[in-house]
Amino acid sequence: xxxxxxxxxxxxKANMRQLLRDILAARHQVRLAADGGExxxxxxxxxxxVVLTDVRMPGMGGFELAQIVKKRxxxxxxxxxxxxxxxxxxxxxxxxxxxxxxxxxxDPDDVSLVVARALERGRERAGAAAPDSGARDAAVTPxxxxxxxxxxxxxxxxxxxxxxxxxxxxxxxxFGGNVSRAAAKAGLERESLHRLLRRHGIRAEHYxxxxxxxx
Amino acid sequence: xxxALGTVLVVLGLVSAACLWAxxxxxxxxxxxxxxxxxxxxxxxxxxxxxxxxAHIAHTIIIxxxxxxxxFRRASSRVLELAQQTKGTAGLxxxxxxxDRILASSREMERLFDEQIRPAIRRxxxxxxxxxxxxxxxxxFQSQGDADALVAKAEASMExxxxxxxxxxxxxxxxxxxxxxxxxxxxxxxxxxxxxxxxRPIAALESAxxxxxxxxxxxxxxxxxxDELGRLGQRxxxxxxxxxxxxxxxxxxxxxxxxxxxxxxxxxxxxxxxxVIMGYANLLLRRDGAPEREMLVAxxxxxxxxxxxxxxxxxxxxxxxxxVTPVALRALVDDVVARLRVAGxxxxxxxxxxxxxxxxxxxxxxxxxxxxxVGNALEAAGAQGRVSIxxxxxxxxxxxxxxxxxxxxxxxxxxxxxxxxxxxRKANGTGLGLSIAxxxxxxxxxxxxxxxxxxxxxxxxxxxPAGKAETRS
Numbered sequence: 134x135x136x137x138x139x140x141x142x143x144x145x146k147a148n149m150r151q152l153l154r155d156i157l158a159a160r161h162q163v164r165l166a167a168d169g170g171e172x173x174x175x176x177x178x179x180x181x182x183v184v185l186t187d188v189r190m191p192g193m194g195g196f197e198l199a200q201i202v203k204k205r206x207x208x209x210x211x212x213x214x215x216x217x218x219x220x221x222x223x224x225x226x227x228x229x230x231x232x233x234x235x236x237x238x239x240d241p242d243d244v245s246l247v248v249a250r251a252l253e254r255g256r257e258r259a260g261a262a263a264p265d266s267g268a269r270d271a272a273v274t275p276x277x278x279x280x281x282x283x284x285x286x287x288x289x290x291x292x293x294x295x296x297x298x299x300x301x302x303x304x305x306x307x308f309g310g311n312v313s314r315a316a317a318k319a320g321l322e323r324e325s326l327h328r329l330l331r332r333h334g335i336r337a338e339h340y341x342x343x344x345x346x347x348x
Numbered sequence: 349x350x351x352a353l354g355t356v357l358v359v360l361g362l363v364s365a366a367c368l369w370a371x372x373x374x375x376x377x378x379x380x381x382x383x384x385x386x387x388x389x390x391x392x393x394x395x396x397x398x399x400x401x402x403a404h405i406a407h408t409i410i411i412x413x414x415x416x417x418x419x420f421r422r423a424s425s426r427v428l429e430l431a432q433q434t435k436g437t438a439g440l441x442x443x444x445x446x447x448d449r450i451l452a453s454s455r456e457m458e459r460l461f462d463e464q465i466r467p468a469i470r471r472x473x474x475x476x477x478x479x480x481x482x483x484x485x486x487x488x489f490q491s492q493g494d495a496d497a498l499v500a501k502a503e504a505s506m507e508x509x510x511x512x513x514x515x516x517x518x519x520x521x522x523x524x525x526x527x528x529x530x531x532x533x534x535x536x537x538x539x540x541x542x543x544x545x546x547x548r549p550i551a552a553l554e555s556a557x558x559x560x561x562x563x564x565x566x567x568x569x570x571x572x573x574x575d576e577l578g579r580l581g582q583r584x585x586x587x588x589x590x591x592x593x594x595x596x597x598x599x600x601x602x603x604x605x606x607x608x609x610x611x612x613x614x615x616x617x618x619x620x621x622x623x624v625i626m627g628y629a630n631l632l633l634r635r636d637g638a639p640e641r642e643m644l645v646a647x648x649x650x651x652x653x654x655x656x657x658x659x660x661x662x663x664x665x666x667x668x669x670x671x672v673t674p675v676a677l678r679a680l681v682d683d684v685v686a687r688l689r690v691a692g693x694x695x696x697x698x699x700x701x702x703x704x705x706x707x708x709x710x711x712x713x714x715x716x717x718x719x720x721x722v723g724n725a726l727e728a729a730g731a732q733g734r735v736s737i738x739x740x741x742x743x744x745x746x747x748x749x750x751x752x753x754x755x756x757x758x759x760x761x762x763x764x765x766x767x768x769x770x771x772x773r774k775a776n777g778t779g780l781g782l783s784i785a786x787x788x789x790x791x792x793x794x795x796x797x798x799x800x801x802x803x804x805x806x807x808x809x810x811x812x813p814a815g816k817a818e819t820r821s
Contacts (some may be wrong), residue, residue, distance in 0.1 A: 146620050146624075147623045148620075148621070149620055149624055151624075151629040152623075152624050152628060152631075155628070155631055156627065156631060162747070216619055216662065217615065220712065221669070221671050224671075226668070237623055238620075238622060238623025238626060238627070238655050238658075239617060239623065239627070241627055241630050241631055241634075287567075323632065324634060325634075330690075332690075333690075334686065334687065334689075334690030335489070346426060
């Protein structure tokens with residue numbers, strides 16, 4: 134099973150688009166758009182699993198794009214890239230349907246992780262809709278929460294890192310503490326996963342021999 | 349001055365009373381003079397009536413018939429009437445003896461006319477009539493003399509009264525002149541006093557107010573007096589001082605706000621480029637066999653430092669829009685400590701956390717403050733050091749968190765500077781941590797202070813007010 138997905142990166146800064154493509158292209162199919170209008174034109178042509186969009190752009194901004202995407206392509210997950218000061222607005226956007234946000238400037242590992250989680254979430258939803266396919270993957274992460282029902286604070290906690298933490302521990306459990314296989318499953322570099330585990334204070338050894346899911 | 353003014357007013361009052369009295373006296377005397385004039389006039393009429401009596405007797409003898417008898421009767425009754433009126437006139441009581449004599453003479457003349465002269469005329473005895481006439485003539489002369497004496501007496505009395513009135517008038521005029529001079533002098537003295545005591549201080553206030561209005565906030569007034577105007581002057585000076593302070597504060601605040609806006613704009617603009625630099629350095633470093641590894645590490649480290657400064661500036665200039673929710677401080681502090689340990693706290697450092705309290709706060713930003721304070725304390729305490737954190741509820745529903753360490757403490761000369769942006773003694777610090785912590789605490793209506801640095805170590809205290817449940821902006 135390839136963990137890769139179809140990712141649409143939307144940012145008005147060319148170098149930033151380039152960087153995001155260089156981070157994600159190893160595992161995913163990445164398309165680039167310079168603004169909201171271009172993004173919608175691309176979405177109309179082909180399906181995407183995740184839209185990763187900047188918030189501040191000339192013309193249509195990220196929040197507006199997120200609303201349109203969730204309305205017209207509900208199966209597509211939206212991740213916002215925002216400066217620190219716009220976090221409350223990003224959390225509000227999450228309560229209205231966006232999946233998560235990444236704070237700019239970001240660590241490449243965090244971008245990889247949030248894209249992996251968004252893909253997982255999309256697959257779980259697809260699995261729940263069609264129980265025959267993908268039921269096997271359902272055990273990997275905890276049941277997704279409907280962010281629209283969460284309070285600001287819960288949504289913030291979910292976004293900040295609890296979601297990531299929960300996802301990482303579930304991933305390790307599912308692969309019995311095997312970092313290489315967990316990384317492959319999540320579409321992350323092995324080293325990236327190691328760094329993320331360190332950052333979240335998770336020790337892979339704790340999960341050794343716990344789970345048994347595998348390909 | 350008050351006593352002098354009082355004396356002058358009393359003198360003025362006395363002078364006015366004297367003038368009034370003089371006027372009343374003059375009025376009375378003039379009335380008296382008028383009455384005496386009336387009396388004198390009556391005496392003159394009386395004399396004239398007596399002369400009439402005599403004239404009618406003389407005519408009766410000359411024309412030798414009784415035709416003047418009726419005219420004589422009228423003159424006689426006129427004499428009687430005037431004599432009685434004269435006796436009733438005030439001031440002429442003393443003259444009643446003379447009037448009585450005049451009356452008696454008049455009756456005698458009447459008797460002689462009726463009993464001797466008219467019968468003699470009727471008889472044609474002219475000699476007898478002329479003999480009686482001599483008697484009548486002497487009576488008339490006598491009455492004339494009495495009347496003249498009375499008139500002279502009345503004139504003397506009137507002269508007396510007039511003299512008195514003149515003297516009184518002169519006195520009253522003098523008093524009036526004195527009163528006028530005194531009044532004008534008093535008005536001048538009082539006017540000068542008022543000018544000195546009210547107009548001059550008010551002019552000083554006015555000119556100082558004008559100078560302040562023109563922007564000279566150093567204008568002051570000197571009114572060294574212990575009364576309302578003196579206090580007004582003091583208040584005026586205090587107001588001018590406060591205005592100057594407020595203006596300086598407003599200028600400073602505006603300058604800082606302008607700097608803050610510029611810093612925020614610069615930070616915002618640099619955020620993306622630095623992010624790209626760091627991201628690429630990061631990506632390149634992760635490639636196996638990346639060339640020039642040390643150079644990439646240097647690029648990444650320096651880009652990260654830039655990023656920290658940018659993030660710090662953005663946080664510092666973010667303003668006070670808070671997403672306030674109830675926060676359990678103990679859980680938050682425990683979590684902050686756990687994360688800092690994972691992130692690489694000094695080995696063997698001992699951390700104790702005591703107490704519990706609730707606060708209304710923007711949780712991520714409060715976490716930022718606590719991470720900074722606890723992180724500093726861990727760093728200062730060093731390996732085998734000790735950090736103690738105490739959480740407590742404060743009076744009025746607020747909360748406080750004190751974070752103490754047993755490290756080197758804060759140098760005396762640094763204590764006033766540690767909350768200033770970009771002040772640091774750390775080799776790789778941005779110098780923004782404490783200023784951001786304080787800015788966030790103050791946006792909540794609280795504060796961060798250095799409360800103690802006795803001997804070894806430093807203790808910082810974060811205070812949070814009771815706060816309101818809704819989002820503040």
